[in-house]
Amino acid sequence: MAAGSDSNSGSSSSKKESLYEDAVKLVKRAGKLEKKDKTDKAKKLYAEAFEKLQKAYKSDKKNPDILNYMGFTTRKTGNFDKAEKFYLEGLTLKPNHNGINEYLGELYVQTNRIDKANERLKVLKSCNCKEYGELELIIKTKGSKVY
Secondary structure: OOOOOOOOOOOHHHHHHHHHHHHHHHHHHHHHHHHOOOHHHHHHHHHHHHHHHHHHHHHOOOOHHHHHHHHHHHHHOOOHHHHHHHHHHHHHHOOOOHHHHHHHHHHHHHOOOHHHHHHHHHHHHHHOOHHHHHHHHHHHOOOOOOO
């Protein structure tokens, strides 16, 4: 999450961070393409981001943010089962992770498991965060507001 890190560029920590940061940039670009209905191009970027995240995960298996994005990119390419596994693994590391709880809730809406989506919403209820409002809207609109 530290953009522009000034650590040694040869260190594994720096490489891991740059893989993660590069993947996040690809995810953001893919999201913009999705909003323009360029879903095929977006899916390619999500897949590219996933490859970088997989490499980052190999050297940092305790980072829930990496697992969150692995779940997100996998979900965006249509593999809901695999995405759910990444999200659940991330929650074992950090059960109150706002992003994972929101995105897992979105996955549950997309797979018509509203009861499970509401469970994720309950976890977010006291967070005073945007993720709560976003998931609440997605549940109310049955996924028509999923981005």
